[in-house]
Amino acid sequence: MDSHELADPSENATHSPTADGNSPAENPSHSSATDTNSTSDQSKPSEDPSHSSSADAKVPEKRKREPEPAPENSSEPAPPQQHPLWKTTLCSYFRRTGGSCSHGESCRYAHGEEELRQRPDNTWDPTSERAKKMAKIDEKEKETEVEEGSVMMTEALGEGDESSSGLSKCFVNLPMKWSADQLRKFLSEQGILFKSAKKKKGMTVGFVTFEDAAQVKIAVKELDGKSVGNNRTLKVTDVIPRPFEKNNKVGVPAHSTQKAENPSPNSDNSNTINSTDNDEADGDGSLLPNGSILKGRSARDVVTPLAHLSYSEQLEHKKNSLAQILKKLTRNARKACPNGVSLPEWIMKSREIGGLPCKLEGIIESPLVNGYRNKCEFSVGYSLQGKSTVGFLLGNFREGVTAVEEPVDCPNVSRIACKYAAVFQEFLQHSLLPLWNRLNNTGFWRQLTVREGRRPCQIAEVDNPESNISEVLLMVQVCTVGFDDGQVKSELEGLAQAFSVGSTVESPPLPLTALVIQDHTGISNAAPPDAPLRYVFINKGGDRGLEIANDVVEPRIHDHLSNLRFSISPSAFFQVNTLAAEKLYSLAGDWAGLGQDTLLFDVCCGTGTIGLTLAHRVGMVVGIEMNASAVSDAQRNAEINGIKNCRFVCGKAEDVIGSLMKEYLSLPQKQDVTNETLQNKEAEVNSAEENVNSADCGLGTEDNSSGDHENGCTASKSDDDAQMEKLCALESKSTPVQQFKNVVAIVDPPRVGLHPTVIKVLRTQSRLRRLVYISCNPESLVANAIELCTPSVDKADKENNRNNRGWRNMSSAGLARHRAKSMPNSEPFTPIKAMAVDLFPHTPHCELVMLLER
Numbered sequence: 123m124d125s126h127e128l129a130d131p132s133e134n135a136t137h138s139p140t141a142d143g144n145s146p147a148e149n150p151s152h153s154s155a156t157d158t159n160s161t162s163d164q165s166k167p168s169e170d171p172s173h174s175s176s177a178d179a180k181v182p183e184k185r186k187r188e189p190e191p192a193p194e195n196s197s198e199p200a201p202p203q204q205h206p207l208w209k210t211t212l213c214s215y216f217r218r219t220g221g222s223c224s225h226g227e228s229c230r231y232a233h234g235e236e237e238l239r240q241r242p243d244n245t246w247d248p249t250s251e252r253a254k255k256m257a258k259i260d261e262k263e264k265e266t267e268v269e270e271g272s273v274m275m276t277e278a279l280g281e282g283d284e285s286s287s288g289l290s291k292c293f294v295n296l297p298m299k300w301s302a303d304q305l306r307k308f309l310s311e312q313g314i315l316f317k318s319a320k321k322k323k324g325m326t327v328g329f330v331t332f333e334d335a336a337q338v339k340i341a342v343k344e345l346d347g348k349s350v351g352n353n354r355t356l357k358v359t360d361v362i363p364r365p366f367e368k369n370n371k372v373g374v375p376a377h378s379t380q381k382a383e384n385p386s387p388n389s390d391n392s393n394t395i396n397s398t399d400n401d402e403a404d405g406d407g408s409l410l411p412n413g414s415i416l417k418g419r420s421a422r423d424v425v426t427p428l429a430h431l432s433y434s435e436q437l438e439h440k441k442n443s444l445a446q447i448l449k450k451l452t453r454n455a456r457k458a459c460p461n462g463v464s465l466p467e468w469i470m471k472s473r474e475i476g477g478l479p480c481k482l483e484g485i486i487e488s489p490l491v492n493g494y495r496n497k498c499e500f501s502v503g504y505s506l507q508g509k510s511t512v513g514f515l516l517g518n519f520r521e522g523v524t525a526v527e528e529p530v531d532c533p534n535v536s537r538i539a540c541k542y543a544a545v546f547q548e549f550l551q552h553s554l555l556p557l558w559n560r561l562n563n564t565g566f567w568r569q570l571t572v573r574e575g576r577r578p579c580q581i582a583e584v585d586n587p588e589s590n591i592s593e594v595l596l597m598v599q600v601c602t603v604g605f606d607d608g609q610v611k612s613e614l615e616g617l618a619q620a621f622s623v624g625s626t627v628e629s630p631p632l633p634l635t636a637l638v639i640q641d642h643t644g645i646s647n648a649a650p651p652d653a654p655l656r657y658v659f660i661n662k663g664g665d666r667g668l669e670i671a672n673d674v675v676e677p678r679i680h681d682h683l684s685n686l687r688f689s690i691s692p693s694a695f696f697q698v699n700t701l702a703a704e705k706l707y708s709l710a711g712d713w714a715g716l717g718q719d720t721l722l723f724d725v726c727c728g729t730g731t732i733g734l735t736l737a738h739r740v741g742m743v744v745g746i747e748m749n750a751s752a753v754s755d756a757q758r759n760a761e762i763n764g765i766k767n768c769r770f771v772c773g774k775a776e777d778v779i780g781s782l783m784k785e786y787l788s789l790p791q792k793q794d795v796t797n798e799t800l801q802n803k804e805a806e807v808n809s810a811e812e813n814v815n816s817a818d819c820g821l822g823t824e825d826n827s828s829g830d831h832e833n834g835c836t837a838s839k840s841d842d843d844a845q846m847e848k849l850c851a852l853e854s855k856s857t858p859v860q861q862f863k864n865v866v867a868i869v870d871p872p873r874v875g876l877h878p879t880v881i882k883v884l885r886t887q888s889r890l891r892r893l894v895y896i897s898c899n900p901e902s903l904v905a906n907a908i909e910l911c912t913p914s915v916d917k918a919d920k921e922n923n924r925n926n927r928g929w930r931n932m933s934s935a936g937l938a939r940h941r942a943k944s945m946p947n948s949e950p951f952t953p954i955k956a957m958a959v960d961l962f963p964h965t966p967h968c969e970l971v972m973l974l975e976r
């Protein structure tokens with residue numbers, strides 16, 4: 123699962139001219155509201171003491187007025203653009219005197235909030251209302267992060283009888299890597315007597331049961347507050363009964379009696395924790411183990427923590443946060459710059475823009491602010507009230523939160539996705555198979571993914587976004603291990619029928635294209651791309667209306683980006699906000715400086731969205747992607763859109779990029795592109811457009827299996843295979859290795875960023891002059907850019923660097939600094955400009971694009 127999967131929305135889009143026909147840079151409406159105002163003045167913000175701090179307010183008479191920046195003609199008011207800090211600080215005289223300041227309009231300080239400008243580093247005068255509001259947002263964001271020690275277990279945990287007698291304790295803040303054995307060993311080493319101890323690797327909480335009250339007392343006295351592992355302070359707290367067990371002495375949720383009849387062989391469902399009643403229990407009995415009352419937390423708070431702000435406030439907040447992260451690039455590259463090597467100009471000039479490595483040009487808004495997600499992953503689990511629920515985890519499993527709440531009021535989730543979650547939830551109330559238990563890794567039902575596909579739509583049509591959703595693919599994740607095949611089949615049939623009925627009772631009926639069952643045994647719900655799939659065909663005409671098949675064509679979903687049609691297999695990555703993704707890719711294309719003599723490397727290309735949408739603007743695209751289904755999708759997408767100048771290579775970028783670059787860049791440079799090539803290319807683009815138009819005919823029809831291969835709607839399995847064979851043959855035989863004058867790379871890696879080998883190849887390939895980095899995680903962009911942009915060191919320094927140990931404890935930026943020192947001698951890149959694109963309204967996440975050149 124990527125960072126912006128809505129699932130725990132922790133997951134994470136393409137090119138074309140934007141739908142309004144303007145590139146973002148050309149269209150001020152894209153970024154004007156939040157643009158950074160930077161100027162060429164050399165002053166540093168830190169050199170400009172504010173004259174409006176609260177301390178100043180107390181002793182105004184002691185404060186010396188700073189000289190105004192000298193206007194060219196002292197009789198004229200200073201033009202605002204003369205000083206980068208012009209009007210970025212509130213005028214305390216003006217404030218204190220209720221509106222009179224002897225400097226009048228020429229005062230460099232802002233007379234009131236309306237006049238106040240943002241500082242070059244994207245911050246606001248800390249005494250201003252805007253800054254205070256931003257600080258509050260930060261605080262609220264922190265609050266919604268799970269506090270260390272909060273436990274909201276709704277899973278069966280303990281030992282029945284003992285837990286209800288108060289003999290169980292919750293140990294909070296344990297090292298994540300500890301297993302139950304390590305916890306037992308630790309207890310024994312401390313001389314603590316106990317009956318049993320439970321702990322899962324990856325969690326910071328454990329549960330210990332004692333023989334009697336005396337043992338409990340000693341354990342609390344000896345261990346509460348003790349230091350464990352890496353400077354963690356252990357907390358020993360009461361185990362709180364799961365709320366639905368407070369009135370149920372047996373400790374089994376009412377609905378789970380049914381499950382007890384059909385437990386998984388490993389199932390532990392009857393073991394639940396009941397413990398001492400706690401006086402501090404609130405209405406629903408949800409408590410922190412340390413005794414404090416768990417503040418009410420909703421799925422909305424967790425999934426969309428910025429939803430309480432207006433959209434413009436959200437954008438401003440994101441831009442500020444990004445600016446702070448970007449400054450790390452300057453600081454770390456400065457630190458990593460070898461002795462005796464002069465600092466690159468961009469570092470020298472960073473002072474003019476508040477320490478930023480390059481100008482942060484603004485943030486492009488999402489065309490759709492609500493219900494924009496085309497993919498939502500809903501967890502299955504118990505709510506705080508013990509109800510089988512399909513929705514979002516209320517926090518982090520690692521810290522002991524397993525409660526799931528319905529996706530109520532989460533503004534990024536579409537109405538259709540919510541409806542399907544509700545249908546599934548209703549079904550689970552009567553299912554004979556158990557929910558997945560995250561603590562003992564048993565159970566059957568795990569997760570529901572709802573993927574929506576849209577017909578081509580103009581940004582102007584976003585007013586009624588739902589009307590553009592023409593396909594829905596549902597993927598239900600289960601774990602079949604230990605369950606009877608017959609029973610599994612019967613439950614899945616029941617589920618298919620429930621979805622089928624659920625879709626048709628709505629008016630208008632909800633689209634329902636395919637149901638896929640993903641069988642996954644792993645501990646977390648993040649299944650590998652090759653996890654086995656079964657396809658359930660939904661025949662809307664029939665009674666039961668389904669057929670489970672393993673050996674037929676894989677169901678897929680179709681979406682449209684920049685007038686191209688994309689066929690997406692169930693587990694392939696596709697940006698979750700299609701309309702905003704168009705803007706993102708369009709920006710990347712504009713910044714990449716493309717032309718017919720350009721060879722574009724699309725690194726981490728997924729289903730080929732970036733390369734394919736830019737293909738008509740370049741000579742050739744080489745896409746690299748490790749997910750085999752996504753590569754097949756990319757090849758298929760090239761085919762259905764009639765695009766012939768793309769090659770997609772399946773492999774880890776770190777394994778293949780070196781040889782691919784060598785293959786394309788080691789030949790002598792090619793002459794100018796001939797007229798003939800250009801004409802061919804034009805014909806290809808026209809044929810792509812025709813294909814899109816004809817492909818549209820398949821949209822809106824429910825049954826894809828009857829699609830017409832010729833017009834690219836769908837294909838039967840044999841047609842697909844033939845297509846693939848043709849493509850592979852084409853690639854291996856006839857893709858001539860041409861030479862191109864201009865070589866650029868657009869990289870769009872997963873959250874962790876690029877592999878060090880990829881960075882090294884990009885950095886040392888001297889013909890690569892321009893690199894556009896797209897990132898959903900600005901921290902990893904910064905870390906990678908440190909390596910790409912820091913001047914290299916000579917050999918002797920590298921030797922010293924090898925002796926450096928302790929990398930395990932380094933931050934990503936620290937590690938990047940360290941690696942930068944081992945970078946082979948090569949010309950560093952320069953950060954030219956950056957721009958954010960908001961693909962994830964209501965959440966703190968955002969895509970960041972940076973142009974690097976040399």
Ligand SMILES: C[S@@+](CC[C@H](N)C(=O)[O-])C[C@H]1O[C@@H](n2cnc3c(N)ncnc32)[C@H](O)[C@@H]1O
Nearest residue numbers: 135695726727728747748749774775870871872
């Ligand atoms: C953020 S997605 C971007 C996909 C594509 N550019 C798009 O926007 O649709 C990152 C992609 O990188 C792929 N990926 C992850 N690690 C990779 C690696 N080491 N080498 C190549 N591809 C990788 C993932 O499978 C995923 O498709």
